[in-house]
Every structure is written in C-alpha cells, then in structure tokens.
Amino acid sequence: MIVHPELRILVITAAPGEGTTTWQPVTDGMDHVHVEAETETPADLRGYQAVVTVDASVSNIDSTRLLTFVEGGGTWLALAAGQTQPLPEEFGVQPGPIGPVTELRVLFTERDNPLGARLPDAVYVGGTYQPLQVHSDDTETVLYVDYHYQHSSVLTRRSHGGGHLACTTLQDFSPSLVQRGLYRLLRQCQGLAPPPERSLGIGILGYAPSVGRLHGIGAEHTQGLHLVAACDLDPQRLHQARTDFPAVATYTDAAEMAADQAVDLVIIATAPNSHAPLSIEMLQAGKHVLCEKPLALSQAETQAMHEAALTHQKHLSCHQNRRWDPDFLAVRKVVADKQIGELFYLETFVGGFHHPCGYWHSHAPVSGGTSYDWGAHYLDWIVGLLPHSIEAVVGTRHKRVWHDVTNADQERIQIRFSDGREAEFIHSDIAALRKPKWYLLGTGGGIIGHWQDFSAVSFDPLYYYAKDDIPATEMMPEITLHRRIGEGQIEPTQLLLPQRDPFAFHANLADHLLWGEPLAAPLADSMKVVAILEAAAKSMSGGGRPERIDGG
Template identity: 40%
Template sequence: MSSLPKITESKIAIHAKKEGEKARKYWSEIFCGSACLVVVDSLGKCSGDNFDLVVINDSQELAPEELLLLEKMASDTTHFLVVVGSGDLETPSLCDLLGAEGTIPIAHAEWYLKSINAQNQPIEVAIYGKFHEIMPKTDTTTLASISVGYRDRPALIGRGNIFTFGVDIDLDQKVQRQLSRAFKELIFKDNTSNVGPFGVGVAGYGPYGGMGHYHGSACNATPHLKFVAIAEPNQQRRNSAKEQFPKIQTYESAKELIEDDEVDIVIIATPPITHFELASQALKAKKHVVVEKPMCLKVSEVDELIELARLNNVVLTIHQNRRFDADYLALKELIESGTIGEVFNIETFVGSFEHPCRAWHSDQEISGGAAYDWGSHHIDWILQFYGTTPSHLFVNSHKRVWHDVTNADQITISMAFQDGKEAKFIQSDVAAIRKPKFYVQGTKGTIQGWYRPLANDVVDFPFGYRSERFHHAEAPVDFEVVQYAIDNQTRSYRVSPTEVEPFEFHRNLAAHLVNSEPLAIVPSSVRGVIEILEATQRLSNSKEHYVQI
C-alpha cells in the first residue's frame, strides 16, 4: 500500500448519503487535525479534487457506477476507507475490489479492536456497532482484528490503496480519544515508523519520586521519546538519577543541558521563578520546550515565550498535567453534554488544616505566591470549562497562623464573567473541614464531588501498625449529579471518573512532533491562567481586593 501524507496535510472526504451531518461530526473527530474534511453524497464529487483519503461511511450506499469510479481513483493516488456498513459484502465486484471473499454478520455490541502499531506496540480500543467479520483473500493484509469466542476475527484489512472496516459504527456514540488515535495509527502508520527518537533532557531533577523521575519514566515509556539527560545542582540527586536511569548524562547546570546536541526537548522542572529565563535560553537554542506549571509568573513573559517559539520554529507547551485527570475529564464531559443545562457557577477548593511544607513551594519569592501552586490547575480547569477568561476579579487572602513561611495561609479568588457567570477558587492551609473539590451549578441541576483522601494501612514486624497517608488531592473524585425533574422533584445519580491512560501528555507531545497531531496544551490556552494568577498576587500583596482584567 502506498503511503498517505501526514494527517495535517491530508484532504479527507466522507461519502454519506443518509446521515451526512452525523457522519461528518463523527469522522471529523476520528481524523481530527486533518487539513480538510468535507461530506459528499456522490463519489463523483471527489474525483477531481485530489482527496488523499475518501471514507465510504456505508458500502451499501455505493451505486454500481460508483464502484467503477472507486476502482479508478484507488488505482491512482487516492486512498479509501470502506466501512462495510449496514449490510454484508455480497456484490462480487465490490468484494473483488476490496480483497474479500465476503463478510459474516456477528452482532451489534461493544467490541475491542486489536492491532499492533508501527512501533510494534499493541493497540486495544473499545468500539460500539455491528461487527461483520471480514473474510480476506490471500493478497490482503489484516491490520486489526476483534476477538470473538477467543478467536481473532479480521476487522480491518488493506489491499492496494483500499482499507476495509468491518464495524458498522454507531454514529451517535461519543468518539473516544483512544479510538481516534487507533485509526490514525493504523491508516497513517507509515508516516511514523522511521521517526525519532527525540532526546529529552530535564532541568531540575528534584528528590526521588519527583518530577525528574516522573518525566524520565514517562519519556522511556513513550514511543519516539528517549530520556537522555538531566541538569541538577544537587550532587546527591544527580547520583540518584544516574542510579535510576544509568544511560543518561548528568549535568550540574541547565546551560550544559541545553548545549547537549543529544537533547531535542528540554523540560523545565525547576522552581517557578526560574521558568521564564530557562525556557528563553532553551528556545533561543532551538530546542523544543516543555515548562512545568506555572508556565511563568507574568503574562508579559508568556507572550515573550510564545514569540520566541514562533521565531525559532520550535514547540512550546506547558505540563498542565491536571487536564488529564480522570475526574476533571468526567466533569468536563458532563458539562459539555448539557447534563445540568447551562453552567453559571463553578466553585473549586483544595486544602486542609496543616503546616505548609518548608520547601520553596511556600516562599512567594520563589513560587510566585500561594495562588501559583494549585491555582495553576484549578483556575485552568475553570477557564477550560467556561472557554473564556473573567472580566473582574475579587481576591481575599489571610496570613493568620503560619508565620515561618511567606505564602498566604488562605486565598480566595472570585471571578465574574462578562455574561454574568461566576466562579470561585479557594486554596487553604487553615481549613479543618474541607469543602467539595468541585461544586457546579447549571440551569437544570448541580454537580458536586468530594475529596476522598487515601491511606495505606499496614501491620508489619517489628513496628506494628503504620499508616501511610497520601495528599488528599491525588485520588480522583466521584460525582453526585442532581437534576431537576418536574413539580419540584429531583433525581440524583453518581458518575465515576473517566478511565485515563498514563503519560497522555507525553504521548501527545511525541505524536505532535512526529505526525503533527494537534498539541493538547498550547501556550495561548494558559495565558489567561497566568493573567489571573499575576493579578491575584498583586492584589494580595497590596491589600487591595478588586480589579478589572
């Protein structure tokens, strides 16, 4: 089979005669990031437009004269993805063209599509629809299968420039990211097989189990990325890094790391006060850059980094890892689906009553201030939910209990939006009773999610009982959804967190560099977060409370 161009360079047409709008929406999510995607009701409308890929949404909709055109176009440069669709493959000429003896109808259900990608890694993703087992001819290649009765049945085959898919997809089902990724890897796989790896260096390794160890583990588990170096001024931490990753280079300074020709990507995992300067140095050296949250401390610095990345034609992104949290994703889906109508109030909270850590995180000269810590995540969530930034801020902070650190004990950020919607974030080290992590009001109901702190209780000799307690914000929360019914009645139910895959940020970064998959976190999407955090800290230090932004 000849190769397709990268998906970002591909023009895609969807052939659908009955459910054109549903098909357009579904396949545009499957092949998100394509250069062009249109729906046509006749194959003749594709013949002169040089489409790279034509998706036949239902083979049963192909007219006899279209089969001849399909064969002609496929013999040139156009690729086809033919979905078996609502009926079995029975037309001899179509079967010959697709390289199939026919199909066997199985059932309408949830299935697991299995394959191996270009990096010889297994793919397994859920899909819902009617499965038709394809009976391939000897000159075809089986690209993916579905296990039925502990036997793999062909579900996606390839012959020449034509792919044939045996699942009549339910177009009303929400497209899962894993399914979109699987299709891209299977249909566009030739573009990635010989690329990379990109060498990754981390500036700021940190203590054992810290961000350096995390990023190193993530890179080595991600195709096309390779953990090659760290910069860490602490000798003991450099030794630990070498023990954990024996093949990496270790440097004392970030300058040495940036100058290493084996380093293509620099991850800035140092204290926030250093983010702007180190990211600037790396971008000027034409390195791709990942900055830990917060991206930096001033919105002017955000703008300058974005411009540096543009001038040097390199990637700049921010490790807003909480955008991949299972509870955030579940709540985002509930909000976007209209479960509680139009959302008009969002409240989030993090905290407890305990002594702040005595590391740099609690010193505002290094961290930027209390709001820059968890606020980098919670404010980001709020802006992602609303899709816009607030017009006004009201900030209140307290310094009443912990006097050995310089960050505020508690900070409250109230946000008012141009359309009258509102939001509030509270971070506290003096809250003996926690508020809900999420409290969201809409015109049709309310959603709330309470923290569930985790502890690992053990009894061992000779110490007896011990309890290892984890930070209360680490475990994803379940949601209680209460909807208004009628006549002052309500109904409630629980929603569990979404299932997520580890290291999704790193996978997306690699896919962006290799095959131009849209970047999950573009720096412009974080600009509003930094604008709010900068204004919050300015108000907190000045003892003023209100500002228009």
C-alpha cells in the same frame, strides 16, 4: 510551534453534513488536518490526499474516478457499515452479512503494529456486527473483532497502484483505538507516519527529587520517548539522577545540555520564576520544550515563550498532568454528556490548616504566590470545563497566621465569564474546615466532591504499628451526581471513577509530537491559566477590584 504534515481529506456522503459529523471524532482538534464534505465525487481530486466515502455503493460515488485517484497515490477509505452492495474488486474485500447489534471487542491483528503505539490493547465498541470478507491474499487485516471464537476483519488495507484502498465496517469511532487507528492509517498510507523506531530523547532541566524522577520514569515507560540527560546545579541531585537512571548523561550547565544532539525535548522542572528564560533558551537552541506548571508568571512571559516556539517551529506545552486525575475525568464526562444540563457555576477548593512548606513554593517572588502552585492545576480544570471568554477576574487574599513565609495564607480567585457563568478557586492554609473539592451547578443538576482522609497503617517492631496520613490531595474525593427527576425530586448517584493511568500525560505528549494528535492540555489553556493568575494577583494588590484579561 511544531509544524505537522498537512492531511487533506474529502468525505463523500449522500446526506449533507453527515460526512463531517461522522468523521469528526477521528480528526477533531488537529489544525493540520483539513476535512471537506461533498455529496458527490468531484471532477478534480488533486487537492486531496485521502477520500472517505460513506456507503461506497450509492450512486453519488464515482468508483472509476476514485480508483484513478488511488492509482495516482491517493487513499480511499470506504466506511461500509450496513452496506450490502459490493465494493470494487480492487479493495480485496467485500462487506459480509449484517449480524446482530452487540458489543464487540476490537484489536489490532499485529500486536506490535506501529499504528497501535501507546493505544489500548483492545476496546469494546457497540454497533451491528458485520465482518469484512477477504478475497485477496495481499489484503491486510488491520483490525479484527472476536466473534464466536473467531477473528473477523473489520478494517482492511490493500495497495493499489501508487496508493491504498481501505475499508471498515465499524460504526463507533469514539474509542481511541478506533479513531486514532483510522487517522494513523491515513497518515501511514500517505507516507506521513513516523518511523516505527523513532524515539525522542528527553533532557530534564532541574532534577528535583520527585519531579525529575517522575518524568524520567514516564519517559522510560512510554514508547517513543527515552531519557538521555539531566541538568542541575546541585551535584547531589545529579548523583541521584545517575542512581535512578544509570545511562543518563548529566550536566551542570543548561547550554551544555542544549548542545547535546541526543536531546530532542527539554523538560523545564525548575522554579517558576525561571520557566520563561530557560524555555526560550531551549527553544532557541532548537529543542522542543515541556515546562512544569505554571507555564510562567505573567502574560508577557508566556507570550514571549509562544513567539519563540513559533519562530523556531518547536513544540511548547505545560505539564498539566492532572488532566488525567480520575475525579476530573469523571466530572468532565458528566459535564460533556449534559447529565447536569448546562454547567453555569463551579467552585474548587484545596487546603487545610497546616504550616506552609519551607521550600521556594512558599516564597512569592520565586513561586508567583499561593495560587500559582495548586491553582495552576485547579484553574486548568476550570478552563477545561468552562472554555468560554472571560469578562473579569477578582482576587482576594488573607495574611493572618503564617508570617514567616511570603505567600498569603489564603487566596480566592473568582472568574466571571462573558456569558454570565461563574467559577471560583480557593487555596487556604488556614482552613480548619475544608470546603468540598468540587461543587458544580448545572441547569439540570449538580456535582459535589468531598475530600476523603486516609491513613496507611503498617507493622512497626518498636511501636507495634505505625500510621501515616496520606495527603488528601493525593486521594480521590467521593463524588456524587445530583439530578432533578420527576416533579422536583433530586436523585443522588455516586460516581465510579476511572482507573488512574500514571503515564497518560507522557503518552499524549508522544502522540502529539510523533503523530500530530491533539494535546489534552493545549498551550492556549496553560497561557490562559497564567493570564487568570496574573489578573487575580493584580486584583488582590488593588483591594479586590475586577481585572480584565487581554483576549478573554
């Protein structure tokens, strides 16, 4: 896999354990970032690139030693929230008076600051208002808050010797602008930031009318990505690619596109049975690879893909864009916040009573089977919500109505986790009555998500009006949270869903490739999804016998 530059951080705090907990939201999920905590300043700081202090005024902080560390090229970030004692004058700032507890709007001072690439323009954070008072002209205000119609500094940076001194009075590091801004600041101070003009060239292998254009639009709307090439065997599809993106180079041979030096990352958007060989070919050619879902059709294939990525130190991941679906985000937040207690049972469903499509999606030797289509998304949701070791998988299928296609009419996958939790996914093309899209049970409540049917009505001069049904899969379900309150009473609350960000997946991809920030859908999860699908297919062929997954 791609190797990101290491960043070694020491957190110094008077309270044991507080340092890593305070800093965890900033560096969580990044294997190349190593965080250690000490209760006092070590005599030898040579193993670290950055030191973070919690309240730099306390006696356990050796300012002289830390300033020497900075002069030698290190970075010292002081978390000064609530601090009343002065910082060393070399910081160029001092913590100001402590104000009221309130909600504050945080922004970058420079709108085009490279640290803010693909981050929100502004976020609201809670906490105590405490400005940083700047005393030196060469001190840079990185972040500020609006307060009484004035800009108040809350994150600053100043060069000192060969290194940097930074300070913040913010307390809530959970918003992405704050946590990623701090992480990127440390990388930038250490000379590990990507050049601001760096942009990765994207090549699309398999320009399907919908998927290819989607990735092209995503690349063109994402800072740090740009579309440069498309490859397909069909001349009409290549013509469409040039129509959609006039500057794109087109190829009919994958090897020719792989030889294009302008292509940094190849998006594999072909049929699932070709994902593994094409991904490996592109990795061997020195390209990063993003593969459409499912990642492949078997564990043997995903393992070979993973090994190729490791060997060539290139990125490999799967296009799990539905990790940003508003209903999943809402459900995940409720589960993460323990609003239903401990999640122990989960059902998901997709389908209706419709004839399967006439494309390769309905031909099992190419697609993998019924569950490999929508199931790749729904099982990814299950893996994201229940990241536990799997004990067994059971699959069943029905072939009763649609005999002109090779996919089953209905498939059910049941997952039993090693700690007793359970999950189920059903895809049915013969369901006259749909089950809820979401059904979750926890030790303190539950969640249910009902499908919603919508039609778009437009004026038609011939027929007066025209009505088009919108696929239920593209409409957000109505989700209700049910919590037990009092003595056995159940309180229902309809959840408000967040706004959909159509380019969130591509932004996350760019953040990972350029900054080393964590993927929302890591490769391990996509490999686990394929393992579940393969085990379920074996179980279906064996009459529904339980199947185990290597490695859980």
